[in-house]
Amino acid sequence: DIVMTQTPLSLSVTPGQPASISCKSSQSLLHSDGKTYLYWYLQKPGQPPQLLIYEVSNRFSGVPDRFSGSGSGTDFTLKISRVEAEDVGVYYCMQSIQLYTFGQGTKLEIK
Amino acid sequence: EVQLVESGGGLVQPGRSLRLSCAASGFTFDDYAMHWVRQAPGKGLEWVSGISWNSGSIGYADSVKGRFTISRDNAKNSLYLQMNSLRAEDTALYYCAKGGVAIPSLNWFDPWGQGTLVTVSS
Numbered sequence: 001d002i003v004m005t006q007t008p009l010s011l012s013v014t015p016g017q018p019a020s021i022s023c024k025s026s027q028s029l030l031h032s033d034g035k036t037y038l039y040w041y042l043q044k045p046g047q048p049p050q051l052l053i054y055e056v057s058n059r060f061s062g063v064p065d066r067f068s069g070s071g072s073g074t075d076f077t078l079k080i081s082r083v084e085a086e087d088v089g090v091y092y093c094m095q096s097i098q099l100y101t102f103g104q105g106t107k108l109e110i111k
Numbered sequence: 112e113v114q115l116v117e118s119g120g121g122l123v124q125p126g127r128s129l130r131l132s133c134a135a136s137g138f139t140f141d142d143y144a145m146h147w148v149r150q151a152p153g154k155g156l157e158w159v160s161g162i163s164w165n166s167g168s169i170g171y172a173d174s175v176k177g178r179f180t181i182s183r184d185n186a187k188n189s190l191y192l193q194m195n196s197l198r199a200e201d202t203a204l205y206y207c208a209k210g211g212v213a214i215p216s217l218n219w220f221d222p223w224g225q226g227t228l229v230t231v232s233s
Contacts, residue, residue, distance in 0.1 A: 048223035
């Protein structure tokens, strides 16, 4: 099974400041089709998760451009350029190259 | 607007069965794979099962294989999860989620329903 490890597990950020979350996979997420199957979700309090980023760096429909994803192989990063109050919640990375597994989640709170 | 509405959760004793349903609307249901993802209280996310557009390809997490059965009825725009031999560790909020493509692999999930709570306890 592929294990997804996120750091940090919690983050406290002042509005307007940047934030960064790391996600490492136990195996490469690069498929033979050339795509890398790594995704980022945000679960806001009391809500189901919502897709932010697909295939490492593609923002999903309606996702603000302050969110960006990067990385390759086994190391990935989600960055928020300027955190806003509405960004609070738990962020999860997920792989789908071998079934599906999620990271433990990173809780973002506002200072 | 895409809508996914789960139902069928509740309190059930260990070893008993429960059937979850998910009613879909707002999209062409039989164009997409569908999935169940669960979240134990205060915990993270765990993919449970996925099914292709035509039910021809199905996958399960090892934790539920042999006990849970996913199915769909495209005529009714509905997804199901038959859960047998339930255990305390199956206690979770069960989400129905739409896949991004027709097959259940190499996929993303969006959107998700609000979930239905399953509690396994004596």
